[in-house]
Amino acid sequence: MSTTQRIGRARARANIALAKYWGKADVERNLPAVPSISMTLDPLTTETSVEPRADLLRDELILNGTPAAAVEVARATQLLDRVRAEAGVHWRARIESQNHFPTASGLASSASGFAALAAAARCAAGLPFDAAATSALARRSSASAARSVYGGYVELPAGLPGDDALAALPLAPVEHWGLCIVVAVTAEGRKAVGSTDGMTHTKLTSPYYDAWVEAAPALAAEVRAGILARDLGQVGRAMEQSTLAMHACALAAAPGLIYFQPATLAAFARVRALRSERRAEVYATMDAGPHVKALCHAADATAVSQALSEVPGVLRTILAGPGPGVELV
Ligand code: DP6
Numbered sequence: 001m002s003t004t005q006r007i008g009r010a011r012a013r014a015n016i017a018l019a020k021y022w023g024k025a026d027v028e029r030n031l032p033a034v035p036s037i038s039m040t041l042d043p044l045t046t047e048t049s050v051e052p053r054a055d056l057l058r059d060e061l062i063l064n065g066t067p068a069a070a071v072e073v074a075r076a077t078q079l080l081d082r083v084r085a086e087a088g089v090h091w092r093a094r095i096e097s098q099n100h101f102p103t104a105s106g107l108a109s110s111a112s113g114f115a116a117l118a119a120a121a122r123c124a125a126g127l128p129f130d131a132a133a134t135s136a137l138a139r140r141s142s143a144s145a146a147r148s149v150y151g152g153y154v155e156l157p158a159g160l161p162g163d164d165a166l167a168a169l170p171l172a173p174v175e176h177w178g179l180c181i182v183v184a185v186t187a188e189g190r191k192a193v194g195s196t197d198g199m200t201h202t203k204l205t206s207p208y209y210d211a212w213v214e215a216a217p218a219l220a221a222e223v224r225a226g227i228l229a230r231d232l233g234q235v236g237r238a239m240e241q242s243t244l245a246m247h248a249c250a251l252a253a254a255p256g257l258i259y260f261q262p263a264t265l266a267a268f269a270r271v272r273a274l275r276s277e278r279r280a281e282v283y284a285t286m287d288a289g290p291h292v293k294a295l296c297h298a299a300d301a302t303a304v305s306q307a308l309s310e311v312p313g314v315l316r317t318i319l320a321g322p323g324p325g326v327e328l329v
Helices: 070-087 110-124 131-141 143-147 195-205 209-228 232-251 262-276 298-309
Strands: 008-019 024-026 036-053 060-063 092-100 153-156 169-172 179-186 282-285 292-297 314-320
Touching: 008 110, 008 143, 008 209, 008 232, 008 282, 024 195, 036 110, 036 143, 036 179, 036 209, 036 314, 060 070, 070 092, 070 110, 070 131, 092 110, 110 131, 110 143, 131 143, 143 153, 153 209, 169 209, 179 262, 179 298, 195 232, 209 232, 232 282, 232 292, 262 282, 262 292, 262 298, 262 314, 292 298, 298 314
Parallel strands: 060 092
Antiparallel strands: 008 036, 036 092, 036 153, 153 169, 179 292, 179 314, 282 292
C-alpha cells in the first residue's frame, strides 16, 4: 500500500421519505423520475470502512461480521469502480460494514449503507470530502442513499435522463425542527418485493404510473413548503397523499404489489384516530414494506408510541428524531 492510500471510515444514517421517490427516469444512471424529500434519522446508523489492500484480487465485503452474498459484493464493487476510475487507483479493498440499528428494526439499511460506503471509499482513494460528489455517487447505487449524505431535512430532485451529477440538496438542518418519527414495526409477512424491482414493475405495468409521476412534484413542493414553514399539518397531509399515491400506483401494477399487512392498515387507522380525536397531531407514511412511520412533534412521541404499541400486530416501536449527515470517522 502506498502512502497515499489510507483506510476510509464513515458513518451514515437511515432516512425516511416524507415525499416518496418511486420510479426512474434513467435506469442505467439510476435517476429518479420524481423529486423526493426525507428526514435523516438519528439513531439508525451504519459504519463502514474501506481498506485498500495490495494482496486482494477482488473486493471483499463483510456485512455485520459475515461475508456478504455475491450480489451485494458486486454492488459495492460497482461503486468502488467509479471511485477508482476518478482517483486513478487500482487497488482492491476489504469493506467492513456494521449496522447499528435497534435490534430487528425492520428498516432497510441500503440508504445508510451506500451513503457510508460512498464517503469511506472516496476517503480511501484520497479524494477530498465533497458532499455533492458523495451524494451523486451514493445515488448511483441507491437513489434514497443520496439523501442520507445530508442531515436534517433533505431533497433529491428528479433527474433528467443522462444527468449523472444529480445529487441531493440540504433543505433544512437538524436544528430547524425537532420532529419525531415513530416507527411501528409490524408482523413480518412474506418478503416484500424490493424497491428497485417494485418500481420497475410498476413503471412497466401500472396504468397509474404516469399519473403518479405527474402528481408527485406538487406533493413534494407541499412537503417542502411545510418543512420550511414548520407546519406539521401541511407536511403531514402531503406526506400521506404521497405515500398513498405511490402505493395506489404499485397496487395497480400487474400483478399488483401489496406491501401492506393487516397491521399496517390498523396502525395507519390508529394514526388517523389519534388525529381526529385530537390526542396528537400525527401523520403516517409507508415504504416498500409493511411498517408504518408516524410523524409528530417530539412532545407527542411517547403518546404516539404507546398508542401504536397497542395496535394488534405491531411488534415494537422505534423513536427517531432528525440526525446529522454522513461523517468521516
Ligand atoms: C419506497 O432508493 O431503495 O423507500 O434507487 O432502486 O435503490 P433504488 O431504490 P431505493 O428506493 C426507495 C423507495 C422508497 C421511497 C423513498 O425512500 O423515497
